[in-house]
Amino acid sequence: GNSVTQMEGPVTLSEEAFLTINCTYTATGYPSLFWYVQYPGEGLQLLLKATKADDKGSNKGFEATYRKETTSFHLEKGSVQVSDSAVYFCALNDYKLSFGAGTTVTVRA
């Protein structure tokens, strides 16, 4: 079945550092891909999405490109802030969302 694998955390960074969270997927066909973010004590918020190969999703300084050849959808941000501390989930949509395990990111001032 379809599945998502994302890098293990936790990840701890200093403010203004570069963030990358790796995500790869296994799927039949070409499902839409998403990154969701969960701030402490809150529900999941859609961060960005891409619906087809080579699409780049972007939001709040975060970017991810749908790479069919490497079956990847890595999340990047060039300069993180303390407020980016959260758990990040990669997901694919094949009528339901299949999530990766989540990566906890902590940004220190």
Added chain:
Amino acid sequence: DSGVTQTPKHLITATGQRVTLRCSPRSGDLSVYWYQQSLDQGLQFLIQYYNGEERAKGNILERFSAQQFPDLHSELNLSSLELGDSALYFCASSVGTEDYEQYFGPGTRLTVT
């Protein structure tokens, strides 16, 4: 605020009991999804309803059931509760049935003692 509401926010109950979780989707959304988030299993899809009809089932236990009412709100019923059912239960909604963005509610934290 996603526009999806869930009640209650917290629920504490004993083993063997039955509880009902409620979800109201965003205005205009016809699909409702239920997910369970636990430390050992991560985020798992339970079940989907579309316009009142069950559309898809995931890893939902037989002790669990759900329904979607004519006003499109949904309820997830959990019975014969076990300690391992303690988790965060999220509801999400979307406009359609496939390949649409899903918007999540704040979740209900269930603690079974």
